[in-house]
Amino acid sequence: MKLYKILVVNIGSTSTKLAYYEDKECKLKTTLEHPVHELAAFDDMMDQDHYRRAAIEAFLKDKGIQVSELDAISCRGGHSKPLEGGVYRINETMLAQQASGLYGRHPADIGTKIAYQMAAENKLLAVVVDPPVTDEFTAVARLSGHPELPRQSRFQALSHRATGKRYARDNGRKYEELNLVIAHMGGGITVAVHRQGKMIDATNGIDGEGPFSTNRTGGLPVGALVDLCFSGRYSYKKVQKMINGEGGLTAYLKENDVRTIEVKAATDDYYALCLEAMIYQTCKEIGAMATVLAGKVDAIVITGGIAHSQKIMAKIKERVGFIAPITLYPGENEMDALALGALEAIRGNEPIKSL
Template structure:
């Protein structure tokens, strides 16, 4: 049996996760956390490419790995035109669409940019798997209240589907037979309704929708936001960074580490209020997705780094246990999903797709 070597890159807003696989088996992995102070020197997230690439090269060097010996480098990314789920080759067209910022901006776009650059001049195949612009929305989910402002599918599609499939496997069922509500809770928080294998509605975790998170505002009072935009106090770029990067707990508390927030919340009532507010908003969105699925929900699944917190998970059970059984998968399944998706292409079991012009 051929031994395929796979490098996976998963950049979150405040983390860099790297892993090395041989076929399905993860041989090595690491996760690096980045503070607000470290990232604040970059005006735009795409400017982090040198900073983030250095982490990849150090990981390879420290573990005696040669990038040129990889069969594929699979990155979580990126923000292009809406796409159906699947595995896509990273090419100039994809990078051009990402760089435009027209379809969203996130640290995962840096990952695909770096993967492409590292693969240049080698036989390594650079790909993304189930990018965050994966779009399986039902038509009524696209209506926002104004035709010039349609709701768009931008969320943690990779981890959402991977976690849904993991739950199905663990319960001896088929993902395509289940109705699930999945909440990814990390640097960004997104909530989606999964109906029979399709992610038919979700909160936009990039542009200001759904619950606030560690560094994103989520949905805001629209009138107040419009007034702020035209107040003359902020540039367009500053407003965008306020929504994604400097919002949420970072805006309220100048802190993006939930573990630190939890510690301080034990003694500081304002920290406690802001933490409870994040939980409150997330649970409210989960309950709303119950309406999308017309009350027919097999399970509510909470995943992402924040699901490691016992205090938060217990509080969420109290708030949303009435919707359906609440299941927790701390961390994320994204690294395995990236590797397995790429492996299916290498084996010829899945097509390698390309972003259209």
């Protein structure tokens, strides 16, 4: 059987994560850090593609990896129109839609530009897997309470789907036959319903739904938020930052490292209260999502960096363990998910979709 070679690219605001896979095995992984003063030279982050590509190619050359010998480049990103989940070929339509900014902007989209360019020059496959605009919500899940404010599918779709599929593989089941409630607990916390292969409802962890996390507010009292917005005390940008970036544990404790907070919580009642509130809200959301499945939940699955904490996981099990068995997959799995998605597409086990 042919050994497929895949490069995974995951670009963040000041870093570029790279991984090289041969089939499912990660042979090399690194994070390239980019000095802030160098990035400041670009007025628009999407203009960083040549700069970032040069760094990627320099690293690959240093490690003796020939781009022309790759079979695929798999990226995080692709802010196009809302799409059903899956593996999507990066094409000019996708690039045009993400360039419009109508569907969100993220540094990861620089990666799709780079992948498209490199793939075109070397006759490779370039794809995104379960892009951030993945939307499989049911009609009833979209209603918020006002027609001008529909609920949107905005959560860590890549991590969620990969975790669901991993659980299925580990238990000898098909993802498409399972009902799961999955919680991703990292910088943001999102909880989603996976019903027989579709993510039919989820908390919007970016714009303020669900539990608060290390730096995001989650859902807020609407009336109080409206009053705050019109108080004249804060600008639009400041309020947005309060919701995503300076909310949650950061707002309460001026600290966003859960490991540090856990240590301080052992002797500080306020730290303990704030940490308990985050756990409490997460459990409430897991319980709420279980009702979407009418209680027919095969498993509750938790992933993300916070899942490493035995104390936090024990408290979650205590509150929601009665709903269904709980399985933990600590840590981030985005790079593996991107590689596996591309591999399954190359092998013909997943369809390669196009806009």
